[in-house]
Amino acid sequence: MSTVLAVLILVTALYSSEIVNVQLSDGEILKGKLRLPENQKHPSRLVIFIHGTGPSTYLDRRKIGGVDFNYYDLFGEEFNRRGIGFFSYNKRGVAISDKPPLYYEIDREKFKKAVPSIETEDLSMAIEFLRKDPRLKKAKIILLGWSEGTIIASMLAGIKENRITALLLAGYAHENMADIIKWQFSGESSMVNLNKAFDKDGDRKISSAEYIGKDRAAAAMRTRGLKNAKFEQLDIDKDSFISAKDFGKILEPRYKLLSEKIEQNDGEWIWKNYFRVSTNWLGEHFQLEANKTRLLREKKPIFVFHGTDDASTDIYGVYRLSKSFAERGKTNLRTYVFKGHNHDLNFLSWAVRKKMPEGIRMIFDVSERMIN
Template sequence: MIRTLTEKEIEISGEKKIYGTLARPASAYTDEKFPAVLMISGSGPLDRNGNGPKGKYQLNVYKELAEYITKLGFITFRYDKRGTGKSEGDWISTGMWDLVDDAELAFKFLQNHPQVDRDKIIVAGHSEGTIIGTALSERQELNGLMLLSGGVGNLHEFTTYQRMLTYQELKNSKGIKGLLMRLLINEEKAETKTQKQTKKIIESNKDVYKILFFFKQPAKWIREHFAYNPRVGLKKVTYPVIAIHGDKDGLVDPSLLEELSSLVKGPSETHIIKDMEHGFRFQYEQKSMVNVKKMLKVLPSRPLNPDSLGVIESWLTKYFKADVSSDIKENA
């Protein structure tokens, strides 16, 4: 493994200026080319490193993944989505296809970079990024696709799974709390209410929809996500695809990944990693939706699950093995 890397901030001009970090394996040879990985983040106001605004939820998952992959001999590019970090725009009024546009600009940047091997550009999408990456694959000819903590399903399927898991978890609570939850929770009524509210949002022509005149919802984003089916894009894929999911991940239904091999035409792999949560870190506690926010307070202190890193390394090496010459030169 290459021990050192260099990082540089990049500005990409589009409808909104996007800022990101390009990481390269350390090399004294400026004409050396490397395979590249474009990282696409999950939902919400996450910056290039996977962190929330104003110091909230400092997870650094994309930073750590990028550093690991770069040291394998790959160029990586991760960027602040619209309205986060240094990038321009307002994240809550940004639609799904706006995010795809930005990902496409980042992909083209890598294609035109003098040190990137254009025949070895891989897109690694995390959570919502698995949907954005799949949509991008319908516009650009990728060479590989990594579906991290997501894949196959769309936003409607992901959020429905999360609600159902929450209902079940609350009703299975112990003691008085469990008894009350079993008496109070009616999944059918709750889903009917949710569907009515979602219908209002989808049928609106607003970018941002306010519930009770106060609670802002990303209407454009929801509307476009609900209309998109990633399976259509995956059926066009002829290159290697890998899906990696943690068995403690309560945000994405793992059964959806069973469809992957029947959808893509290229080689595919699906890995369920033991004791890994949505953000690729160790989680020994039970899978939970109720305690997600509580877990976010302790997860940053835990390392990325090494089993997931091993799977990533094996797959990247198998299909896009980097030229190890820079490592040899560095240690010569």
């Protein structure tokens, strides 16, 4: 039903890559990049990266701190070095561009179809044509989902015909997207970053003495992050501490406004003032089953990678998932929590400073162990 059209082949000492086009059910094309280890004719594993929220390409090129890099090439090269194939793709309506800072161009009408149900269908077709590649006929397929991609990956794994071997879930999303957004505005998300700078005694709140601390992290957050706000301005409930309750009150008007714009179907405001997503995306996500119950039906191996400093998805979701699996006597879940790692597991220290963080290294190590 689908065909692979290789239009570009690049060869290095470690891997070969090709750009492929997958014809989708409605005639659109999913363009992706397939990277295979150069020294293996038939790799035993293929990792497919499932994107997080917003527009993305098979490269996700960025330039930060004078360093120009392609996000997915870094992953592809390391997986290939370990004998594992790697595939990434453009989301619907998104194409690669040479224009900074995001290096993509977007057809917003087509991007409106970048919703969970359609992305799941598109990626199922991608899996189908990858399996038809003679080099990959015997390859076991592993999904690496990040953030929203942890939701899409679990949906794909639930489709029997996809024959997914294992799930690697980073920046794990435990709840429904409506609940995730609510948590992000609850004050809990804000305190993840604030406590890292100020909370010296580990009680998950900030005293006046901690707030006026002289160390570099506290000074930077106070001056640059909080614009030199006085302690009394942030202690909304006047209990002598800055806590999630205070920031929940501070963010309440913004959350109310966002909720109103979603209710009004005001896609333009959401795109410009919240996130580059469509109202279609929000509406569908709000109706989806959450990973917290969907994953309980899975029997295949699941590996979760999460940072203690993740301000996008709640780390306590990881602990709740582990508890749910244990209560049911399920043994196919393994979780890894990394101190001081953020939502992207400190990816920029790898891309910019060439130092691979522990969390990202563990993703590669786990994938490699599945080969042996």
